Amino acid sequence: MAVQISPSILSADFSRLAEEAKAVEGADWLHVDVMDNHFVPNLTLGVPVVESLARATETPLDCHLMIENPDRWAPQYVEAGAGSVTFHAEAAAAPVRLAREIRAKGARASMALKPATPVEPYEDLLSELDMLLIMTVEPGFGGQAFLDIMLPKIRRTRELISKHGLELWLQVDGGVSASTIERCAEAGADVFVAGSAVYSADDPAAAVRMLRDQAAAVTASAPWACAH
Ligand SMILES: O=C(CO)[C@H](O)[C@H](O)COP(=O)(O)O
Numbered sequence: 001m002a003v004q005i006s007p008s009i010l011s012a013d014f015s016r017l018a019e020e021a022k023a024v025e026g027a028d029w030l031h032v033d034v035m036d037n038h039f040v041p042n043l044t045l046g047v048p049v050v051e052s053l054a055r056a057t058e059t060p061l062d063c064h065l066m067i068e069n070p071d072r073w074a075p076q077y078v079e080a081g082a083g084s085v086t087f088h089a090e091a092a093a094a095p096v097r098l099a100r101e102i103r104a105k106g107a108r109a110s111m112a113l114k115p116a117t118p119v120e121p122y123e124d125l126l127s128e129l130d131m132l133l134i135m136t137v138e139p140g141f142g143g144q145a146f147l148d149i150m151l152p153k154i155r156r157t158r159e160l161i162s163k164h165g166l167e168l169w170l171q172v173d174g175g176v177s178a179s180t181i182e183r184c185a186e187a188g189a190d191v192f193v194a195g196s197a198v199y200s201a202d203d204p205a206a207a208v209r210m211l212r213d214q215a216a217a218v219t220a221s222a223p224w225a226c227a228h
């Protein structure tokens with residue numbers, strides 16, 4: 001799969017969300033961080049804002065739900081227009097049932113792991129998912145420093161994907177920038193969320209293209225990557 005970039009709207013100006021979404025058109029996805037002040041100590045936006053964003057941009061929405069009880073709420077984000085919905089493994093009561101429901105409603109189903117959550121207990125569940133998100137910061141805030149100690153987990157996950165011959169996309173989120181994206185790509189990630197690195201740039205669309213080129217240069221020689 002070709003590398004994909006998903007700029008995070010968390011680092012945008014929330015008073016101008018539609019314009020900020022348009023500023024990164026050309027990106028593969030628009031990453032929308034939903035936080036409920038329970039699962040994480042921060043509060044952002046919910047279903048009505050996602051509905052409006054879906055109308056405001058052509059870019060498909062990649063909703064990252066940092067919320068309690070995703071079993072109840074995640075399907076509503078599909079109905080709101082999200083193209084991909086990520087719930088947290090630590091919060092889901094029935095992840096397989098939830099992934100199947102998200103897919104049945106027509107979105108890509110994805111599951112996220114906080115830094116301290118290992119991937120191995122979920123090995124048999126990966127075939128139920130379209131994407132696995134490995135957090136490279138503690139979820140809750142943009143602009144945090146990338147956690148290098150997550151690189152072995154990315155590598156082990158890529159090995160599991162290869163071992164089972166899965167089509168699963170491997171996303172990284174948190175502290176991804178021009179100085180960290182190559183290490184993530186080398187470890188096996190192929191979908192990259194970047195918030196501050198994109199929205200702090202003078203030209204966010206150009207920042208997206210530069211990040212994609214950097215990652216693509218690394219994965220071009222990766223045995224698991226192939227053009228689509
Ligand atoms: O899920 C998130 C935080 O919980 C954000 O997507 C992430 O932090 C993006 O911001 P940055 O690239 O600035 O780290």
Ligand SMILES: [Fe+2]
Nearest residue numbers: 033064173193
């Ligand atoms: Fe996120």
